Amino acid sequence: GAVVSQHPSWVICKSGTSVKIECRSLDFQATTMFWYRQFPKQSLMLMATSNEGSKATYEQGVEKDKFLINHASLTLSTLTVTSAHPEDSSFYICSARPVGGGRYEQYFGPGTRLTVT
Amino acid sequence: AQKVTQAQTEISVVEKEDVTLDCVYETRDTTYYLFWYKQPPSGELVFLIRRNSFDEQNEISGRYSWNFQKSTSSFNFTITASQVVDSAVYFCALSEAETSYDKVIFGPGTSLSVIP
Numbered sequence: 163g164a165v166v167s168q169h170p171s172w173v174i175c176k177s178g179t180s181v182k183i184e185c186r187s188l189d190f191q192a193t194t195m196f197w198y199r200q201f202p203k204q205s206l207m208l209m210a211t212s213n214e215g216s217k218a219t220y221e222q223g224v225e226k227d228k229f230l231i232n233h234a235s236l237t238l239s240t241l242t243v244t245s246a247h248p249e250d251s252s253f254y255i256c257s258a259r260p261v262g263g264g265r266y267e268q269y270f271g272p273g274t275r276l277t278v279t
Numbered sequence: 280a281q282k283v284t285q286a287q288t289e290i291s292v293v294e295k296e297d298v299t300l301d302c303v304y305e306t307r308d309t310t311y312y313l314f315w316y317k318q319p320p321s322g323e324l325v326f327l328i329r330r331n332s333f334d335e336q337n338e339i340s341g342r343y344s345w346n347f348q349k350s351t352s353s354f355n356f357t358i359t360a361s362q363v364v365d366s367a368v369y370f371c372a373l374s375e376a377e378t379s380y381d382k383v384i385f386g387p388g389t390s391l392s393v394i395p
């Protein structure tokens with residue numbers, strides 16, 4: 163149980179275009195979903211926290227107009243990278259906290275590798 | 280200052296050797312959780328263990344063991360009789376009551392290479 167999927171698993175896009183990444187909790191409902199970014203050979207850094215039906219909370223230094231997060235349902239959150247540039251190339255990982263689960267619970271998706279050319 | 284420190288950036292061991300990955304954390308919270316994750320080359324995070332701040336018992340799971348010491352703010356991870364499949368990046372992580380456990384703070388990671 164507690165499976166989180168991400169789609170696509172990898173994507174290549176041209177500079178200036180937008181790309182959407184989906185995060186789905188497959189066998190549970192998630193009150194809260196989280197988006198992390200991981201640059202090569204670096205650690206994971208939390209970008210934003212999203213709760214279903216409300217605006218996402220962004221970490222300091224993360225541009226909310228560039229990284230649009232929509233948590234439209236209890237099983238789906240999307241991250242849209244708008245006007246992507248090569249420096250946005252990274253590994254994006256989402257996680258989800260189950261409804262009724264412990265506050266410490268987060269289940270991670272497999273990640274999406276974004277390459278901007 | 281980093282809240283989670285993993286001083287070893289890279290470690291190489293020969294298969295069957297034991298290896299300990301160090302993790303030192305910093306928090307003012309009395310209630311917090313510590314985690315270890317494995318990230319193989321595929322990139323997907325694999326959950327290994329969660330420990331809350333009130334449980335200082337050491338844990339053993341197969342070849343894996345963890346030593347939690349609040350007195351030194353450390354949560355070290357030992358792999359016994361290492362295998363090539365253990366080659367991965369290992370992250371120690373912390374979440375605190377102060378942030379309602381929303382923010383998982385990852386350490387910089389230790390890249391482990393097990394050489395056959």
